[in-house]
Amino acid sequence: MAKILIKGGRVISPAQKLDDICDVLIEKGKITAIGKKLDSKGTEVIDASGKVVTPGLVDIHVHLRDPGLEYKEDIASGTLSAVTGGFTAVACMPNTDPVNDSQTVTSYILKKAADEGHCRVFPIASITKGLDGESLTEMGELRALGVYAVSDDGKPVSNPQLMRRAMEYAKPFGLTITSHAEDLDLVGSGVMNEGPVSTELGLKGIPWVSEDSATAREVMLAEFTGAHLHVAHVSTKGSIDIVRQAKKRGVNVTCEAAPHHFTLTDDAVRGYNTNAKMNPPLRSEEDREAVRQGIADGTVDAIATDHAPHHIDEKNVEFSIAMNGIVGLETALPLTLKLVEEGVIDLPKAVALLTCGPAESLGLPVGQLEVGGAADITVIDPNLEWTVEAQKLASKSKNTPFDGWQMKGAAVCTIVAGKIAYKRG
Amino acid sequence: MSFTHKHILGIEQLAKEDIKLILDTADAFKEVNSREIKKVPTLRGKTIINAFFEASTRTRLSFEIAGKRLSADTVNISGSTSSVVKGETLEDTAKNIEAMSPDIIVIRHGHSGSPHYLAERVGCSVINAGDGTHEHPSQALLDLMTMREHKGSIEGLEVAIVGDIAHSRVVRSNIYALSKMGARVRLCGPGTMLPIGIERLGNVEVCTDMREAIKDADVVMMLRIQMERQSNIMIPSLREYARFYGLNPTNLLLAKPDAIVMHPGPMNRGVEISSVVADGVQNVILDQVENGVAVRMALLYLVSGVESMQTK
Amino acid sequence: MAKAETIILDKAGIDRAITRVAHEILEYNKGCVDLALIGIRTGGDHLASLLQSRINKIEEIEVPLGAVDITMYRDDLAARGSKPIGKTEIPFPLDGKHVVLVDDVLYTGRTIRSAMDALMDFGRPSTIQLAVLIDRGHRELPIRSDYVGRNVPTAREEDVVVVFDENQNPVEVKLVKP
Numbered sequence: 001m002a003k004i005l006i007k008g009g010r011v012i013s014p015a016q017k018l019d020d021i022c023d024v025l026i027e028k029g030k031i032t033a034i035g036k037k038l039d040s041k042g043t044e045v046i047d048a049s050g051k052v053v054t055p056g057l058v059d060i061h062v063h064l065r066d067p068g069l070e071y072k073e074d075i076a077s078g079t080l081s082a083v084t085g086g087f088t089a090v091a092c093m094p095n096t097d098p099v100n101d102s103q104t105v106t107s108y109i110l111k112k113a114a115d116e117g118h119c120r121v122f123p124i125a126s127i128t129k130g131l132d133g134e135s136l137t138e139m140g141e142l143r144a145l146g147v148y149a150v151s152d153d154g155k156p157v158s159n160p161q162l163m164r165r166a167m168e169y170a171k172p173f174g175l176t177i178t179s180h181a182e183d184l185d186l187v188g189s190g191v192m193n194e195g196p197v198s199t200e201l202g203l204k205g206i207p208w209v210s211e212d213s214a215t216a217r218e219v220m221l222a223e224f225t226g227a228h229l230h231v232a233h234v235s236t237k238g239s240i241d242i243v244r245q246a247k248k249r250g251v252n253v254t255c256e257a258a259p260h261h262f263t264l265t266d267d268a269v270r271g272y273n274t275n276a277k278m279n280p281p282l283r284s285e286e287d288r289e290a291v292r293q294g295i296a297d298g299t300v301d302a303i304a305t306d307h308a309p310h311h312i313d314e315k316n317v318e319f320s321i322a323m324n325g326i327v328g329l330e331t332a333l334p335l336t337l338k339l340v341e342e343g344v345i346d347l348p349k350a351v352a353l354l355t356c357g358p359a360e361s362l363g364l365p366v367g368q369l370e371v372g373g374a375a376d377i378t379v380i381d382p383n384l385e386w387t388v389e390a391q392k393l394a395s396k397s398k399n400t401p402f403d404g405w406q407m408k409g410a411a412v413c414t415i416v417a418g419k420i421a422y423k424r425g
Numbered sequence: 426m427s428f429t430h431k432h433i434l435g436i437e438q439l440a441k442e443d444i445k446l447i448l449d450t451a452d453a454f455k456e457v458n459s460r461e462i463k464k465v466p467t468l469r470g471k472t473i474i475n476a477f478f479e480a481s482t483r484t485r486l487s488f489e490i491a492g493k494r495l496s497a498d499t500v501n502i503s504g505s506t507s508s509v510v511k512g513e514t515l516e517d518t519a520k521n522i523e524a525m526s527p528d529i530i531v532i533r534h535g536h537s538g539s540p541h542y543l544a545e546r547v548g549c550s551v552i553n554a555g556d557g558t559h560e561h562p563s564q565a566l567l568d569l570m571t572m573r574e575h576k577g578s579i580e581g582l583e584v585a586i587v588g589d590i591a592h593s594r595v596v597r598s599n600i601y602a603l604s605k606m607g608a609r610v611r612l613c614g615p616g617t618m619l620p621i622g623i624e625r626l627g628n629v630e631v632c633t634d635m636r637e638a639i640k641d642a643d644v645v646m647m648l649r650i651q652m653e654r655q656s657n658i659m660i661p662s663l664r665e666y667a668r669f670y671g672l673n674p675t676n677l678l679l680a681k682p683d684a685i686v687m688h689p690g691p692m693n694r695g696v697e698i699s700s701v702v703a704d705g706v707q708n709v710i711l712d713q714v715e716n717g718v719a720v721r722m723a724l725l726y727l728v729s730g731v732e733s734m735q736t737k
Numbered sequence: 738m739a740k741a742e743t744i745i746l747d748k749a750g751i752d753r754a755i756t757r758v759a760h761e762i763l764e765y766n767k768g769c770v771d772l773a774l775i776g777i778r779t780g781g782d783h784l785a786s787l788l789q790s791r792i793n794k795i796e797e798i799e800v801p802l803g804a805v806d807i808t809m810y811r812d813d814l815a816a817r818g819s820k821p822i823g824k825t826e827i828p829f830p831l832d833g834k835h836v837v838l839v840d841d842v843l844y845t846g847r848t849i850r851s852a853m854d855a856l857m858d859f860g861r862p863s864t865i866q867l868a869v870l871i872d873r874g875h876r877e878l879p880i881r882s883d884y885v886g887r888n889v890p891t892a893r894e895e896d897v898v899v900v901f902d903e904n905q906n907p908v909e910v911k912l913v914k915p
Contacts, residue, residue, distance in 0.1 A: 196622025202537035202559025202594060205621070272538030317514055318536035320557070428819050446821060453806065453822035462858045465809040495809075726809075730819025 009048025013369035014352035026375040029418035055355040055369040056088025056376030061304035068097025073309035079118040081395035083422035085329040086411025088376040089120040089366045093153040101126040101137045131155045143173040149362045151178035167227035178230045179218045186210035193266040193281040212238035219246045231255035235280040237290035244299040254361040256304040259335035262291045274315045274322035275401040302358035309397030327395045334407035375418040382409045428727040432544045432551045435560035436601035450723035468497035471528040475501045478534045491721035523547045550728040565598035567717040580607035585638040587613045588648025591620040604628040613638035617659045642680045646687040647697045673699040685709045746910040754886030759791040773834045775803040778823040780841035783905040803827035810851035831860030841899040843869040846880035
């Protein structure tokens, strides 16, 4: 395998407290040197001057739809979308068909990722068998296979007793519980954030309290059991506050925020735009501001996309019956860099939220940039201006609310285990 | 002024001048309905499809009669609004209807936003005959026409609307229409039926006590309680509802002596409106129904002009 | 560039024409038994009202007066779009009446066609006659006027305008050249 030298970039690796203009040498899939003016003899040189070199980006919340829903996305297309967006590792949710609740499905995903994937894939298994909310999966064995977290994403565990037992059981195996915190009774038949816009559009609302009350329950159960809770896609002011207070009390909790929640509000639903329909829904300006505040003050540990591909036929319908979710892997990086541009966070913090932050949230062995470590690296041009064209996304699905948006910043080269997995242009 | 709206998706998109023109046009068409020969050749050769995906008797009937009195060919199709994606999509249904070259599609649909969805995908005019809990523009226009007939002008009227505000498309359209025409709207209903931010839609005041809402009102509009749709967590009983949110001869005394009583129908006697009031001299409910035909004739006529000009 | 305008009829001229037409109507119909006047909006209705009072002066009888708006009967929706619709008011039964339709300017005849269609929807008059202030020619339908204030030869691109004051009284008739 050829040696690669990434030359002259601003290397930022928050985990290593590294932020310096230097070169990175890659040999045999590993990083063998980081330093100034490294010898380029016999290497493929990537000129990174004016660019930012970071650990490969990590997205701990994606839906690869494989097995079973390959018409939306599969492991090959989903990971291609990931590396196009600068991600070298993704953690995929278990709501596939069949549900990833067993060693069989987990093995299938891992094998297919090894054979056809463009980046690392960490399967998240379900908490309950078949997402039925009734009986626990074989978490011990799943952990042994390489599962780091369990989640009933999208079909949250409603029974608090069962959630308590899941946490107690997962804890000694070192598994993280990722919770899609939502009280489904309070959601009812809601299809967008409940507020003046839902009233105006005559669409059933999803109140913020459906998320806050569930987040509060999960945090309290984590406090009670001592298990590690990771709260997925926090979208409300209240949830941010609950996590912030819990962290102060020393509760073992982390959380993530999705780019659409810190970028858009429920205003985007106007015109019955089904690409602005997701769960949790786009919230009010106050909530959006609170999420940004949470990102700024460290309450939010990770930015995760909740990449949720859907076929055009599932979105090109009346708003009320359209599927929830948007694709996010290819727009997450510029939207995060926008936070830097807008002064919410600095660049190293942005990198942390996309690398070591998410990796540590689930305990994944990625998100580092160090000599001897795996050569998962993303070269970012923070000033590259480009326009999102939904039809040109690498993902099989084109359901993005950002179609036509002017973006600034993109991954120009994504290296996975020492191999160039994506090069822009 | 000339009318420029090819579609009538909601009152929200209409300007004050548009509403006035529609009402004036409806006044003129109302005369046709009093003739012995209740038919004019205005829309001869036009095809109007009434696509009703949700049960409706009077609105469909009203649109159908309106179309026929204008000499248009009207065809009704009905279907159900399934909440699951199966069978033919609304887009495919629309494309199939469009292939038969209608000039206007009148749509009633259970999902909010369906007429907007349709308008983006077909070439002909689309008129919203009620979408989910969003808008019901022709109902609001006939309400305004009735108010104008009885009160001379809409401007300055105090209009109380009582009932299930949250699930009412009639309310939303009326708030827009009345606010644009300079009236004030007071809303009242059980706490479970008052949606967040409704006051932001127009010149609206939300009252928790019905007596406060109807005090000195010029118009009292009662909304239908959808008895078949009510689960018992919205209201404890119809009995209690009638007591706190029903219109009866006693609380009607709080309104102005010449106040008119309106209801979009069909009424639940003894629930939101007592029979004494429903049959009383202040009620103008049948005027509303009569004006409905005239307003719908006006809408069909006005959008046809825009549609024909564009086609040409 | 300002359009060239010529005054065809002044106020006195209009007055004399209306008086003459009133006499002709009475003469032809041998009085005003079963006579009715219906003006075509807008313009013809004002003239019909003038004719009514002129006839009243002569015969001391108030002839029934109506107004018809022909917008609903037009054949040019696609060309002109939806015009505002005026009120049609015919407060008497038409059956058996000798109806004199009144319009300001007779041109292609299409307006008269529409007006006759409208009248037929209201009943079955014995006869329909046509009185116009100006006949400017260029008929497109087999329609002629029974009573004419003034025949004015015109070119198609010209326009004939009857000007009314704020009390709906005609003050002059202009020929406007493009």
